[in-house]
Amino acid sequence: MLAGFLPVSDSTTRDKLCVSVVRLSVSSGHPATAYELAKTVRDAECKDQCCEIVIADGCKQSWRDTIADALELVSDSKRKERLYNYIVLTATRNGWRELLTRLLQTASHPNLRDRCCKEATLVAANEGHVEILSELLNSVSDPEMKNKCYRKGITGAAMSDQKEALALLLHTITDQQVKERCCIKAVGVAARKGHESSLSQLLAAIANPDSKIQSYKDATICASADGRSELVTKLLQEITDPVVRAECCSAAVSRAALSSHVPTIVTLLAALDDSRAKLECLKEAVVNAILDGRMHFFSDLLQTVPPELRHQYVQIGVRTSIENARSEALTVILRGLSDVQDPTLQGCKPPVSMSDPALLRLLNGDAVKRQAENLALLAKLHPEKGRHAALLKSIEAGHVSLAVSLLPYMARIDSSDAQGITALMLAARHGHDQIVHAVLAILADPAAVNAQDNEGFTALSMACRAGHVRVAKYLMDAGAELKPRDVQLASEGGHADFHAFLLWKLNGCPTETIPEIKFDLQQIRDDPNEDQTLSIALHKLLNSAGFTQQRVVFQTRMADFLQSLAKLLTKSEIVMTGSFADGWGNNLVKLNGRTAADSDIDWTVIVPGVTLHLQGGCACSGASIDRLSVDEGHVVLEVAAGSSPAIAADACGMRPAMDTCYAFQCCSEFCADRCSVLLSDHEKVHLVRATRPNSNSDLRVSFSFHEKKIIRQLNTIQGQLFILLKFVCKRLLPRLWRTQGLKTYNAKTLLFFIMERHRLTEHVWQPENLISLLKESLNLMLQFMTDSPDPDICMPHFFMPKAPLFVKNAGIGGNYLGTNAG
Numbered sequence: 016m017l018a019g020f021l022p023v024s025d026s027t028t029r030d031k032l033c034v035s036v037v038r039l040s041v042s043s044g045h046p047a048t049a050y051e052l053a054k055t056v057r058d059a060e061c062k063d064q065c066c067e068i069v070i071a072d073g074c075k076q077s078w079r080d081t082i083a084d085a086l087e088l089v090s091d092s093k094r095k096e097r098l099y100n101y102i103v104l105t106a107t108r109n110g111w112r113e114l115l116t117r118l119l120q121t122a123s124h125p126n127l128r129d130r131c132c133k134e135a136t137l138v139a140a141n142e143g144h145v146e147i148l149s150e151l152l153n154s155v156s157d158p159e160m161k162n163k164c165y166r167k168g169i170t171g172a173a174m175s176d177q178k179e180a181l182a183l184l185l186h187t188i189t190d191q192q193v194k195e196r197c198c199i200k201a202v203g204v205a206a207r208k209g210h211e212s213s214l215s216q217l218l219a220a221i222a223n224p225d226s227k228i229q230s231y232k233d234a235t236i237c238a239s240a241d242g243r244s245e246l247v248t249k250l251l252q253e254i255t256d257p258v259v260r261a262e263c264c265s266a267a268v269s270r271a272a273l274s275s276h277v278p279t280i281v282t283l284l285a286a287l288d289d290s291r292a293k294l295e296c297l298k299e300a301v302v303n304a305i306l307d308g309r310m311h312f313f314s315d316l317l318q319t320v321p322p323e324l325r326h327q328y329v330q331i332g333v334r335t336s337i338e339n340a341r342s343e344a345l346t347v348i349l350r351g352l353s354d355v356q357d358p359t360l361q362g363c364k365p366p367v368s369m370s371d372p373a374l375l376r377l378l379n380g381d382a383v384k385r386q387a388e389n390l391a392l393l394a395k396l397h398p399e400k401g402r403h404a405a406l407l408k409s410i411e412a413g414h415v416s417l418a419v420s421l422l423p424y425m426a427r428i429d430s431s432d433a434q435g436i437t438a439l440m441l442a443a444r445h446g447h448d449q450i451v452h453a454v455l456a457i458l459a460d461p462a463a464v465n466a467q468d469n470e471g472f473t474a475l476s477m478a479c480r481a482g483h484v485r486v487a488k489y490l491m492d493a494g495a496e497l498k499p500r501d502v503q504l505a506s507e508g509g510h511a512d513f514h515a516f517l518l519w520k521l522n523g524c525p526t527e528t529i530p531e532i533k534f535d536l537q538q539i540r541d542d543p544n545e546d547q548t549l550s551i552a553l554h555k556l557l558n559s560a561g562f563t564q565q566r567v568v569f570q571t572r573m574a575d576f577l578q579s580l581a582k583l584l585t586k587s588e589i590v591m592t593g594s595f596a597d598g599w600g601n602n603l604v605k606l607n608g609r610t611a612a613d614s615d616i617d618w619t620v621i622v623p624g625v626t627l628h629l630q631g632g633c634a635c636s637g638a639s640i641d642r643l644s645v646d647e648g649h650v651v652l653e654v655a656a657g658s659s660p661a662i663a664a665d666a667c668g669m670r671p672a673m674d675t676c677y678a679f680q681c682c683s684e685f686c687a688d689r690c691s692v693l694l695s696d697h698e699k700v701h702l703v704r705a706t707r708p709n710s711n712s713d714l715r716v717s718f719s720f721h722e723k724k725i726i727r728q729l730n731t732i733q734g735q736l737f738i739l740l741k742f743v744c745k746r747l748l749p750r751l752w753r754t755q756g757l758k759t760y761n762a763k764t765l766l767f768f769i770m771e772r773h774r775l776t777e778h779v780w781q782p783e784n785l786i787s788l789l790k791e792s793l794n795l796m797l798q799f800m801t802d803s804p805d806p807d808i809c810m811p812h813f814f815m816p817k818a819p820l821f822v823k824n825a826g827i828g829g830n831y832l833g834t835n836a837g
Contacts, residue, residue, distance in 0.1 A: 030061040037065040041072040046081040059090045070098055074105040079114045087121075095123070100131045107135040107151070110144050119154045129160040136164040140171035140180045148180055152187060162190075166197045173201040173217060176210035185220050195221050199230055206234035206250070209243045228254065232263040239267035239283065242276030251286045261292040265299060272300035275312040281319045294327055301331045306339060310347040317351070326366070333366040337373045340624025342381055342389060349392035365396040369405040375414050380625040382416035383679055383714070385641070385653050390417070394424040403430050403438075410441045410450060413662045413677065415704060416654045418442070419453045428454055435468035443474040443490065446483035449711045455493045464495045476501050479517065482510035487517070497521055546790075547783040554782035557735045561606035564731045567598035571727055573608055574598070581618070592719045593617030593674070597726035599734045600741050600759065610671035613745075615663075618675045619701075619719060625679050627702060629716070632683040645685070648818025649713040650702060678703050678717060685716055689814045692771050693725050708807055708821060718814045722763060725770075732780040732788075737766045739789050757809065758823060765792045767813040 033056045040049035046069060053065035066085040073082040082102055089095040099118065106115040115135075122128035132151045139148040148168060155161045165188050172181035188194040198217040205214040214234060221227045235250045247267070254260045264283045271279040280300060287293050297320065304313040313332060320328045329348060336345035352366070367374055378390050394402055402424050409418040418438075422428065431437045439458070442450035451474070458464065467473055475495040478486040482505065491497060497520055505514040578591040594600035595616045602611040610616060628635060629650070630642045643650045666672040678701040684690065685700045698720045705715035729737065740762035748757060769792050773779045779788070799810035803819070812818040 026057055030056045030058040034061055034064050034068070037068050041068055041076075044076070046073055046076070046078040050081050050085055053085065053088060063089050063091050063094055067094070067098060070102065074102065077109070077111075079106075079111055083114060083117055083121075086118075092123075096127055099123075099127065100134065103131040103135050104138055107138045107144065107147055108142060110142070110147065112144075112147055112150070115147060116150065119150070125156050129155050129157050133160060133164050133167055137167040137171040140168040140177055140184065141175045143172075143175065143177040143180055145179050145183055148183060149187075152184075162193050165193060166200060169197040169201045169217075170204055173205040173210060173213045174208060176205070176208065176213050178212055178216065181213055181216050185216065191222060195223060195226055199226060199233070202230045202234045203237040206237040206243070206246065207241050209238070209241065209246055211246060211249075214246075228256075228259060232259065232266075235263050236267045236270050239276065239279050240270040240274060242271065242274060242279045244276075244279045244282045247279055247282050248286075251283075257288070261287060261289065261295075264292070265296045268296040269299035269303065272303040272312070273307075275304075275309055275315075277312070277315050277319060280316060284321070290321075290324060293321065294324055294331075297324065297328055298331050301328065302335050305332060305335045305341055305344045308341075308344070310344055313344075314347070314351060330366045337367065337371065337377055340377055340380070342377060342386065342624060345377070346388055346392070349389060349396070353392050353395060365393070365401070369393055369397045369401045370408045372408070372412065375405065375409050375412060375417060376622065377624065378420075379409065379414035379417040380622050380679070382414075382420045382654050383652065384625060384627070387420060390420055390424075394421075399426050399430075404432075406438050407432060407436075407441055410438060410445060410447060413445065413447070413704075415447055415449055416652070418447070418450050419654050422453055422457060428457060429460060429463040429466065431466070431468070435470075437463070437466055437468075437474070439464070440466070440468060440472070440474045440477055443483065443486050444477040444481060446478070446481060446486055448483070448485040448489060449706070451486050451489050452711055455489060458493075461494055464490060464493050473501075476504060479510075479513070480504040480508050482508050482513050484513050484516070487513075491520065543787070546786040550783050550785040550787070554732070554735065554785055557738065558731075560604065562599075562731070562735050562738055563606075564729070564734065566606050567727070567729075567734060570598040570601070570606065570608060571596065588621045588623070590619045590621070590720070591616065592619045592676075592723055594759065595671075597723055599726055599729060599737050600762075603738060603742050603746065615672035615674050618673060619703075620675060620677050621680050621701065622677055626682050627679050628682050629685055629700070632681065632685040632700070635682055645716060645815075647707065648716050648812055648815045649705075649707055649710070650716070651710075652712045652714060654712060676703055679714065681716075686814050689816070690718070690721055692774070693767060694721060696724075697721075698724070716815065716818075721814070725767065726763070730780055732782060732785060733766065733770065735785060736769070736788050736792065737762060739785075740765055740792055743789075743793065761796070761809060761820065764810060764813050764820060765796055768795060771813075 033052055037049045037052055040046075040052065049065070049069050053062060053069060056062040056065055066089045069078075069085040070082050072078075073085065086095065086098055086102060089098060099122070103115065103118055105111075106118065119128060119132075122131075132155045136148065136151050139151055152161065152164055152168070155164055165184060168184045169181065171177075172184060184197075185194065188197065198220045202214065202217050205217060218227065218230060218234070221230055231250055231253050235247055235254070238246045238250065251260065251263070254263060264287055268280050268283050271283065280296075284293050284296060287296070297316075300316060301313065304310070304316070317325065317328060329352065332348045333345060335341070336348065348366075374393075378393075381387065381389055397405075402421065406418060406421045406425065409421065425438075429437055429439070439451060439454045442454060455464065465473055465475075472480075473495065475487060475490045475497060478490060479501040497517065499521065502514060502517040502521055505517050574591050574596040578589070578596070581589050581591070593616065594614065595610060599606075601614050601616075602609055604611065627650075628640050628642045630644045633640065633642050662675045662677075664673045664675070681700045681702060683699060684697045687697055690697050698718075701717050701720075702714035703717045703719075706713040726734075726737070741759055744757040744762045745759065769788060796810060800808075803809070805819070807821050808819040809822050810820050812820055
């Protein structure tokens with residue numbers, strides 16, 4: 016009769032219309048009409064859609080008979096199985112036993128019924144429908160599937176504390192091993208929910224002693240995770256073995272600490288008799304709290320720790336904060352020690368040595384970020400001797416910012432160690448001119464500048480022996496007495512220009528002058544044909560020496576392997592940079608993997624726990640972010656950071672000399688437009704210790720990771736041009752004209768500018784153009800120097816054109832030989 020209301024002749028259109036009418040019927044509460052209409056649909060897909068609509072709304076509206084009838088009309092087997100499973104779960108959840116019985120009896124095959132029963136068993140046990148649960152279990156034919164039903168059912172009953180359902184399941188299972196496996200899995204669920212009655216049923220059903228003890232442990236750990244202290248107390252009473260109890264408490268404390276359940280942790284600690292075991296448990300809690308930044312939990316737990324363990328507890332907190340670079344956590348702990356009212360902590364020795372290397376790294380990072388509270392709190396806790404030892408260690412490790420920040424906490428800056436070495440001497444030896452400048456500014460006794468160590472060396476002697484020109488100048492300006500022995504030390508160290516400068520200082524007049532250059536650059540013959548012929552010959556010679564792109568690939572692979580090995584050994588984010596990692600320029604004679612005697616391997620270590628933000632680069636959100644302004648490629652700090660980027664280590668055995676540079680990671684890239692000239696992908700920049708002339712508190716923006724990528728992508732001609740430029744800057748000019756002011760970085764910068772100039776003319780990079788490219792590069796360098804009014808500036812920075820590159824020892828001025836490379 017219903018078909019008469021749809022006078023549509025086309026059956027396809029009519030069936031689609033029926034789907035819409037069925038949807039309207041069920042939404043209006045007319046399931047019988049919807050079902051009758053679905054029966055008239057001829058297209059199988061449309062009929063299945065209608066039936067699914069009826070079943071979906073029928074399950075919500077409790078149209079039980081209509082649901083079962085609609086299911087029988089579904090023709091697609093996969094859809095029917097899916098709907099069958101859905102109806103079984105719905106009937107189980109709602110307690111529709113008659114519908115469930117009909118479904119179980121009419122399943123298309125036993126496997127489908129068994130699978131649906133497995134899922135429905137969990138629901139029935141969870142809802143406490145004992146009769147339905149029994150029927151589901153009896154309907155399963157496959158033994159393995161029935162065991163899975165038992166596990167599901169017991170877990171569901173334990174989850175909702177359905178004691179009758181749990182009792183039924185435990186009574187039904189005849190295989191003791193199956194029963195125990197099911198109970199062991201459900202113990203943790205019951206304990207976490209705090210269902211003591213169900214937990215008792217489960218534990219009572221476990222007969223094997225070892226399994227029972229393990230179940231008590233699991234239950235204790237799970238109960239601790241949710242802070243169920245009373246249940247934890249009852250469970251621990253059943254664990255009599257001290258070793259097992261200690262293991263259980265350790266794991267349980269760790270879980271309780273994740274959720275900051277202090278009372279539960281107190282309960283667990285009270286169950287242990289051994290102080291050492293208690294301390295091990297506390298260690299887990301402390302580590303979790305500090306790594307997660309939950310310092311309120313740390314402080315709350317401290318109040319409950321047994322008095323005899325509180326100092327060790329604080330020590331663990333301090334150690335964890337330092338090793339994981341958690342400066343804020345360390346601040347909270349030190350504040351507590353500074354204002355402590357607890358008599359058990361008063362008068363105790365400081366929780367960490369102020370000379371601890373990891374602590375010094377953390378404090379130096381704080382100083383760079385202009386955070387001084389940790390240093391102030393530690394200085395308050397340590398005596399003068401400890402502060403002085405920390406000062407010497409920080410100078411030796413190159414932590415310039417920290418060393419300068421420590422100076423105000425020194426009662427006597429001229430104190431010496433067992434070898435008679437003062438802070439001034441140590442800073443002079445390592446070339447930390449900013450520390451020397453800061454020490455001289457506060458030195459109370461002018462005569463202290465000429466103090467000697469046990470071997471008779473002064474600070475000036477040490478600076479002369481190491482060739483630290485700027486340090487020597489500061490010392491002499493402050494009244495340091497220059498002696499012939501100091502001049503001899505500079506000569507023995509191979510510092511020829513410095514030696515000449517010191518002789519001039521000692522004698523009052525120069526003993527030698529820069530020889531007059533009688534070489535007219537205009538007389539250089541410019542013969543393109545001859546240049547091409549010589550270029551090809553030079554190219555072949557460089558090829559025979561190994562300066563090829565293929566050989567560079569092997570060099571860089573070896574560098575990458577050494578870098579991965581270094582990361583593994585040092586457990587730090589250490590990156591190999593410089594010519595060895597670049598592949599080009601580590602040796603100007605041959606490219607064979609060997610480092611030249613006058614070269615080294617450079618490492619960059621990103622200081623953990625410090626991320627800086629640059630104006631013009633940072634896109635981080637947050638009003639509290641301190642964005643640092645960049646001026647001439649440098650960031651100005653409130654404290655000195657160091658003028659030398661790297662810490663040198665002499666060659667040892669087969670290992671070449673090494674320079675290690677500690678850098679501070681920035682959150683973003685910088686000057687992205689300039690980076691994109693030679694790079695398709697960008698890198699974040701970092702800051703290194705390097706100051707401009709006459710500045711004491713700069714960090715330089717470093718693009719060393721960008722440069723490494725660019726140099727590694729050079730073709731053979733570009734790489735050979737770089738070798739020639741580096742040879743000119745490092746070997747030719749110093750030997751011919753005593754021009755010591757140019758560095759490898761100048762050669763690299765010139766190459767980048769030439770690459771930019773010819774980036775659209777790739778045909779230029781041919782063997783016959785090698786000498787003409789070299790001439791072009793040197794002319795560009797002369798143009799840069801001519802255009803600069805400052806004799807200390809040799810060229811602009813490639814990535815930051817407004818930032819000048821200074822010659823070596825720039826800013827010293829006076830009659831120092833070789834300062835001006837021009």
